[in-house]
Structure formats: structure tokens, C-alpha cells
Amino acid sequence: MPCRAARRLHHALGRRGEFLLIIGIGKTCWGVSFLVTPPDPDGLQLLTHWCSLRHWSWLWIVAGLITAGSSLLRVGRDRVGFIAALIPPTVWAVAYLSAAVSGQYSRGAFVALWYCTSHVGVILWASAVPEHSIPPAPRRARKGKAP
Numbered sequence: 001m002p003c004r005a006a007r008r009l010h011h012a013l014g015r016r017g018e019f020l021l022i023i024g025i026g027k028t029c030w031g032v033s034f035l036v037t038p039p040d041p042d043g044l045q046l047l048t049h050w051c052s053l054r055h056w057s058w059l060w061i062v063a064g065l066i067t068a069g070s071s072l073l074r075v076g077r078d079r080v081g082f083i084a085a086l087i088p089p090t091v092w093a094v095a096y097l098s099a100a101v102s103g104q105y106s107r108g109a110f111v112a113l114w115y116c117t118s119h120v121g122v123i124l125w126a127s128a129v130p131e132h133s134i135p136p137a138p139r140r141a142r143k144g145k146a147p
Helices: 001-038 053-070 079-102 107-126
Strands: none
Touching: 001 053, 001 079, 001 107, 053 079, 079 107
16 A cells, blocks of 8 residues: 555656655755754854844745645646745855855855755756656567567
8 A cells, every 4th residue: 555655646746746845854854953953053154143043944944844835736836846945055055155255164165065066956957857858668569569
């Protein structure tokens, strides 16, 4: 039974929906981790100037829930999920880059680049992938029979 349910979910979500569901759950969990045990705020002074990381955790949580919820929408209507997925890592990348430029956090440029490539870049790539970009494989004729 679990395999049948997984196949049904795979068919209902499609590739884009599966991606949105996975990163939506990940972003939500990341945000909850800031509530449970706030990390060291090194490099995030631009954000902590306005409020604590516990407050910023809600950016990740809300974006994650919107992203995961958008996994159930049709291709084309799922755009809001990809936009929501982009916001938290973009904000974090800007904060780390700001800290690097101001000299507050020497690793900031590397962390910003990591957010830009492994988060923002991957999300942008996934948003551009059509749901059915791979044509079906041609049917093979059985031995001894012509197609």
C-alpha cells in the first residue's frame, strides 16, 4: 500500500511539485530550528539590527509553508511557491554580503555565495524546468515483430 500511495502522490505533484514540497518542508524546519535554538548571529548583523533571529525565523517558516502549499498547484500557478522559496535565502545572502563588505564578518562573502548558488540558483533552475521536458522513450518492437 505505501508504494501505491507514493506513486499517487508522485503523479499528483509532478516533478515541480515534489521539488516545492521538499524545499518547503526544509525551509519550514530550518525556521523552526531558529525558534528552538537560535544560532550564533555572526554575519547577520544587518538582520539582527532590526529584530532577533527568533523573529526572522518566521520568514523561513512562512515561506516554507507557502512553498510546500504551492506544490499542490498546477504548473504555472505554482509560481508563488518558487517566489516564496527565493525570499529567505536572498535575504540571508544580502545580510552576509553586507557583513563581508563592512568587515564585520570575513566569511560573509563565501556564505553569501553559497546561499546564491545552492539555494537561489537551484530554485531558479527548478522554476524554469518544464513539468514534462523529457519526451517519452520510443516503444521497442518485440523480437521478430516489426513496429
